Amino acid sequence: AQTVTQSQPEMSVQEAETVTLSCTYDTSESDYYLFWYKQPPSRQMILVIRQEAYKQQNATENRFSVNFQKAAKSFSLKISDSQLGDAAMYFCAYRSEGSGNTPLVFGKGTRLSVIA
């Protein structure tokens, strides 16, 4: 079974600084998607960014970017110019081709604090 590991239970960053959240995964599949979700105190799960395994170019969404290292099975999230509103739990998630429509597998999450 695929597993997703987030080794940093908590992280903190100064406002306007940059922070990187780590994620590794275990799979034998060749095609898959990786996602980062944000969960603020409201509990609402919000998609931050996604990356297809076949694409070598790292995905970017405004201040959020990923460093995808397929061989190392690593998928880190970089948040630039951190804002107070970025404070949240961040979950890394994996979805494989498998049956073609498999559910997401989530890591345990990293709690990010932003210090003013």
Next chain:
Amino acid sequence: NAGVTQTPKFRILKIGQSMTLQCAQDMNHNYMYWYRQDPGMGLKLIYYSVGAGITDKGEVPNGYNVSRSTTEDFPLRLELAAPSQTSVYFCASSYPGLARELFFGEGSRLTVL
């Protein structure tokens, strides 16, 4: 646009009671999912459905049942509630396809005493 709607948002149950968590989506998504989130843990899949009349077990299905009679609704039934079922429950939906993101409801906090 309501998206994914879960009810109730909060509920306290006594051990042995039963209840149903309701989930409805108005995006015409084929796929629907139930996850649970325990403190300090990620989301674990309970059940999912790829269409009306089709359901499959996830990682932690014991103690739960689901049905999918329509595309819109995917209720989760808890039979004989136990303290181990104290958790936050999330319903989600998506279109088919690897790249398709899941859209989540706001969650239902269940406490079993």
